[in-house]
Amino acid sequence: MAVATVSTRMSAPAIILATAGLAAPPLAVVAPLGLAPLLSVAAVTLIVTTPKRLVADVRPLLPLAALWAALAGFAMLSADWSILPGHSLFEGARFLVIGIEGLVVLAAARSLSPRDGQSIGATVAIGATLGAGFLLLEWASGGAPVLWTHGWAGGTDINLSRYDRGVTLAVLTLWPAVSVLRRRRPLQMAVAVAVMVAAFCLSSTASLLALMAGIVAFAVSLRLPRLVAGVLAVGLVAAAVALPTVVPRYETTVHLHQAAPWIKPSGIHRLLIWRFASEHIADRPLLGWGMDASRALPGGRQDFSTMLPSLSLPTGALALPLHPHDAALQWRLELGIPGTLLCLAIAVWALYRVGWRFAAARETQAVALGWATAVLTIGLLSFGAWQAWWVSTILLTAALLTASAADAD
Numbered sequence: 001m002a003v004a005t006v007s008t009r010m011s012a013p014a015i016i017l018a019t020a021g022l023a024a025p026p027l028a029v030v031a032p033l034g035l036a037p038l039l040s041v042a043a044v045t046l047i048v049t050t051p052k053r054l055v056a057d058v059r060p061l062l063p064l065a066a067l068w069a070a071l072a073g074f075a076m077l078s079a080d081w082s083i084l085p086g087h088s089l090f091e092g093a094r095f096l097v098i099g100i101e102g103l104v105v106l107a108a109a110r111s112l113s114p115r116d117g118q119s120i121g122a123t124v125a126i127g128a129t130l131g132a133g134f135l136l137l138e139w140a141s142g143g144a145p146v147l148w149t150h151g152w153a154g155g156t157d158i159n160l161s162r163y164d165r166g167v168t169l170a171v172l173t174l175w176p177a178v179s180v181l182r183r184r185r186p187l188q189m190a191v192a193v194a195v196m197v198a199a200f201c202l203s204s205t206a207s208l209l210a211l212m213a214g215i216v217a218f219a220v221s222l223r224l225p226r227l228v229a230g231v232l233a234v235g236l237v238a239a240a241v242a243l244p245t246v247v248p249r250y251e252t253t254v255h256l257h258q259a260a261p262w263i264k265p266s267g268i269h270r271l272l273i274w275r276f277a278s279e280h281i282a283d284r285p286l287l288g289w290g291m292d293a294s295r296a297l298p299g300g301r302q303d304f305s306t307m308l309p310s311l312s313l314p315t316g317a318l319a320l321p322l323h324p325h326d327a328a329l330q331w332r333l334e335l336g337i338p339g340t341l342l343c344l345a346i347a348v349w350a351l352y353r354v355g356w357r358f359a360a361a362r363e364t365q366a367v368a369l370g371w372a373t374a375v376l377t378i379g380l381l382s383f384g385a386w387q388a389w390w391v392s393t394i395l396l397t398a399a400l401l402t403a404s405a406a407d408a409d
Contacts, residue, residue: 010115010116010119011112011113011116012049012050013046013049013050013053013108013109013111013112013116014112014113014116014119014120014403016042016045016046016049016108017042017105017108017109017112017120017399017400017403018119018120018123018124019042019123020038020039020041020042020105020396020400021120021123021124021127021173021176021400021403022123022124022126022127022130023038023127024038024127024131024169024173024393024396024397025127025128025130025131025132025134025166025169025170025173026127026130026131026134027169028131028165028166028168028169028170028393029131029134029135029138029163029166029169030134032165032166032169032389033388033389034389035165035169035389035392035393035396036098036388036389036391036392038392038396039098039101039102039105039392039395039396040101042101042105042396043100043101043102043104043105046104046105046108047104050108053108053111054104054107054108056111057107057108057110057111058103058104058106058107060110061103061106061107061110063349064103064346064349064350065099065103067342067345067346067349068096068099068103068346069096069099070342071095071335071339071342071343071346072092072093072095072096072099073092073096074092074335074338074339074342075088075091075092075095075291075335075339076088076089076092076093076096076291077092078092078287078288078290078291078334078335078339079092079290079291081287081290082289082290082291082293083289083290083293083296083297084290084292084293084295084296085290087291087292087293088290088291088292088293089291091291091292091386092291094388095291095386095391098388098391098392098395099391099395101392101395102391102392102394102395102396102398102399105395105396105399106395106398106399106402108399109399109400109402109403109406110402112403112406113406114406116403116406117180117403117404117405117406118180120176120180120400120403120404121176121177121179121180121181121400121403121404122180124173124176124177124180124400124404125177125180125181125187125191127173127177128170128173128174128177128191128194128195129177129190129191129194131166131169131170131173131195131198132170132191132194132195132197132198133194134166135163135166135167135170135198135201135202136194136197136198136201138163138202139163139198139201139202163202163204164202164204164206164207164382165383165389166202167198167199167202167204167207168204168206168207168210168378168382168383168393169393169397170195170198170199170207171195171199171207171210171211171214171374171378172371172374172375172393172394172397173397173400174191174192174195174211175214175367175368175370175371175374175397175401176367176371176397176400176401176403176404177191177404178191178192178367179363179364179367179401179404179405180404182363182364195211196208196211199211205264205266205267205381206377206378206381206382207378207382209377209381210373210374210375210377210378210381211374213373213374213377214370214371214373214374214377215370216373217232217366217369217370217372217373218366218367218369218370218373219366221365221366221369221370222362222363222366225354225355225358225362225365225366225369226355226356228355228369228373229351229352229354229355229356229369229372230351230355232351232369232372232373232376233347233348233351233352233355235376236328236344236347236348236376237344237348239328239380240328240331240332240340240343240344243274243278243326243328243329243332244277244278244281244282244329244332245278247271247274247275247277247278248271248275249275250272250275250308253268253271253272253275253311254308254310254311256268256271257311258310265311265312265313265314265317268311268313269304269313269317270325270381272304272308272317272319273319273320273321273324273325274324274325274326274329276297276299276300276319276320277294277320277324277326277329277330277333278329280297280298280333281329281332281333284336285332285336285337286336286337287335287336287337287338288332288333288334288335288336288339289333289334290334291334291335291386292323292334292384292386293334294320294322294323294324294330294333294334294384295320295322295323297320297333299319299320300318300319300320300321301318301319302318302319303315303316303317303318303319304317304318304319305317307319322384323383323384323385323387325381325382325383325384326379326380326381327343327379327380327385328340328380330384330385330386331343331344331385343385347376350372351372354368354369354372355369360405360406364404364405367401367405368401368405371397371398371401375394375397
């Protein structure tokens with residue numbers, strides 16, 4: 001008599017996502033710009049191995065696809081009035097491609113079995129631990145691995161900010177890791193502590209704040225998930241609307257620095273950048289300056305260290321170094337009101353799905369809201385909104401979180 005057996009082998013999509021989840025955190029330490037190609041490889045491999053399955057799994061994501069396509073289309077259209085027309089057209093097209101890749105990995109993650117979700121979460125936990133370990137090794141050795149990798153001479157000064165992207169990946173992949181380790185609390189805590197220590201030792205302020213904010217959001221979401229999702233949505237809309245008008249003037253920032261000298265120079269510089277961006281939003285309030293055109297704004301290469309010598313900022317504190325270091329300001333500055341509305345629509349749709357339409361267990365929902373809080377915190381304090389590695393990071397970690405949630409039913 002034949003005996004039915006259940007295969008314990010991982011499916012092809014699970015293997016692909018598990019590999020990406022394992023590789024991403026260490027890759028972010030040694031070669032962070034490789035995260036965008038990693039998403040591309042994962043998406044192409046998924047399309048080749050499971051094309052029919054993806055078509056069905058992407059249907060619930062069609063609202064996201066429509067909003068993303070509209071935003072990318074408007075970004076490419078902004079080349080018509082951009083101060084960097086060719087660059088804006090290219091960046092808009094690249095944003096569209098990254099979005100398609102992200103939809104592919106998200107669709108694949110939605111279709112996985114609980115067993116596959118457990119396997120992916122375990123590999124993500126290993127990846128996050130490896131990423132934190134690599135970061136601590138760099139810190140403890142004074143950057144010896146990066147010196148060796150680049151062939152630099154011993155004693156070369158390594159700026160810890162070069163590890164910000166690595167810390168960011170460790171912080172964001174922590175959430176799917178803790179989701180799948182919820183039945184193994186000691187391991188869950190060990191991974192969380194490793195990532196927290198790495199963020200603290202590498203002085204990545206934005207990532208550390210994101211981790212703390214995410215933990216608070218997680219704790220509240222265990223009881224009130226809709227409240228947290230609503231606060232995040234309303235807060236983001238308020239930031240996009242009000243931030244350009246409430247950023248302190250240059251004189252106010254000077255007084256603030258004198259009254260609170262403990263604020264890091266990078267924090268003071270950030271406030272000055274935001275003020276400069278806000279003033280230029282007022283110059284083109286409706287349509288903005290064009291997709292990713294912040295790098296070429298008039299006056300952006302001025303040095304605050306000479307403009308405001310009483311602040312004692314280091315040389316090279318430019319008025320606008322490539323981007324405003326705040327997603328809401330960058331949306332308004334580059335894509336005006338239409339682009340900002342589309343960006344907000346994407347974020348609010350995602351928060352609605354997590355806050356009101358989440359099908360898994362409450363703890364997993366709280367993990368998703370903790371991740372969302374961390375993403376928004378970093379986005380409002382740090383990297384360029386359109387940077388390929390950053391957009392790829394958000395989409396990839398969202399897919400890994402979705403995959404790990406499959407084990408939470």
